[in-house]
Amino acid sequence: MSTHDPHQSEPGKTGSNVTMRDVAKAAGVSVATVSHVVNNKPGARIGDEARRRVQDAVAALGYRPNALAKTLSRGGSRFIGLVADAIATTPFAGQIIHGAQDEAWAHGYVLLVANTDGNEAAENEAIAMMLEHQVRGILYSSWYHREIVVPEMLHQTDTVLVDCFAEGSGLPAVVPDEEQGGRTATEELLAAGHRRIAFINTTTPSPAQSGRLAGYRAALEAAGVGFDDSLVFPAEPAQEGGYATAPRIVESEATAVFCHNDRVAMGLYDGLRELGLSIPTDIAVMGFDNQDVIAAHLRPPLSTVALPHYELGAAGVRTLLGIESSTDEQLIRIACPSVPRHSI
Numbered sequence: 001m002s003t004h005d006p007h008q009s010e011p012g013k014t015g016s017n018v019t020m021r022d023v024a025k026a027a028g029v030s031v032a033t034v035s036h037v038v039n040n041k042p043g044a045r046i047g048d049e050a051r052r053r054v055q056d057a058v059a060a061l062g063y064r065p066n067a068l069a070k071t072l073s074r075g076g077s078r079f080i081g082l083v084a085d086a087i088a089t090t091p092f093a094g095q096i097i098h099g100a101q102d103e104a105w106a107h108g109y110v111l112l113v114a115n116t117d118g119n120e121a122a123e124n125e126a127i128a129m130m131l132e133h134q135v136r137g138i139l140y141s142s143w144y145h146r147e148i149v150v151p152e153m154l155h156q157t158d159t160v161l162v163d164c165f166a167e168g169s170g171l172p173a174v175v176p177d178e179e180q181g182g183r184t185a186t187e188e189l190l191a192a193g194h195r196r197i198a199f200i201n202t203t204t205p206s207p208a209q210s211g212r213l214a215g216y217r218a219a220l221e222a223a224g225v226g227f228d229d230s231l232v233f234p235a236e237p238a239q240e241g242g243y244a245t246a247p248r249i250v251e252s253e254a255t256a257v258f259c260h261n262d263r264v265a266m267g268l269y270d271g272l273r274e275l276g277l278s279i280p281t282d283i284a285v286m287g288f289d290n291q292d293v294i295a296a297h298l299r300p301p302l303s304t305v306a307l308p309h310y311e312l313g314a315a316g317v318r319t320l321l322g323i324e325s326s327t328d329e330q331l332i333r334i335a336c337p338s339v340p341r342h343s344i
């Protein structure tokens with residue numbers, strides 16, 4: 001229990017600028033608990049004592065949840081929130097923020113970004129802050145495509161999931177079309193005349209693992225090329241995985257390789273060179289991700305398929321604003337385009 005007296009507000013704090021964090025500190029509870037009490041969240045499990053402390057702190061500090069909204073001539077703020085686990089610090093997924101910011105500006109909104117590094121407490125505080133600012137809604141994004149558990153507080157406002165999804169949540173999700181991307185990568189190799197095409201896939205269960213494999217199989221089938229399970233090589237989704245797989249690729253007599261990601265392709269480049277093979281003369285290589293710091297600077301530059309991070313962010317804003325239609329639990333799949341260079 002907090003020893004802080006809720007009747008003693010911080011110097012300089014008045015009702016108009018007291019935040020949920022101030023109330024939580026005064027009451028000795030979490031920001032999420034304050035949010036549940038002030039918003040009368042149905043079904044929230046809050047003890048009578050904790051609820052009373054929050055109510056006392058709200059009264060003592062003069063906290064007004066809708067103070068900001070009351071001052072806005074349009075009746076609501078022009079803010080859109082974006083809560084991310086780590087995308088601001090990843091080498092290419094920060095494009096999600098860029099796309100969302102550009103689209104928000106285009107429609108007269110400002111993007112509020114919180115990068116939480118996966119810290120649950122920081123995430124709850126960020127969402128509470130955005131709710132206080134009466135955001136139009138929140139984009140919730142992960143740095144790689146996966147299923148997530150939706151933070152409970154997101155249900156207090158319009159929310160769109162970006163680069164992630166949550167089955168049964170009722171929330172629309174904007175995700176990369178992994179199967180189409182795998183099909184496109186394989187079609188590029190088929191179009192170059194290859195028929196014996198290997199696929200280095202990740203060992204980590206994910207939408208990327210299953211979707212890209214499904215696309216690979218679909219492209220082969222459409223071209224009349226039989227699927228050969230012995231040409232699918234599971235590997236660590238990193239440079240070391242591609243490097244370690246090189247000898248087996250050579251033994252398979254494949255003339256082309258579709259790699260799960262560009263890092264795998266980078267390792268494969270090293271392994272093939274050590275074995276005396278030239279790219280693309282002896283064997284063609286196709287990547288996935290278009291991680292520019294890798295793909296554009298390999299020798300030869302790597303042909304790949306891009307993860308559409310910028311468009312994921314932009315489409316997330318359009319979905320939130322109702323410009324792009326969606327239904328509850330609809331997966332909005334964004335195409336992964338081919339980026340041809342010189343490795344096939």
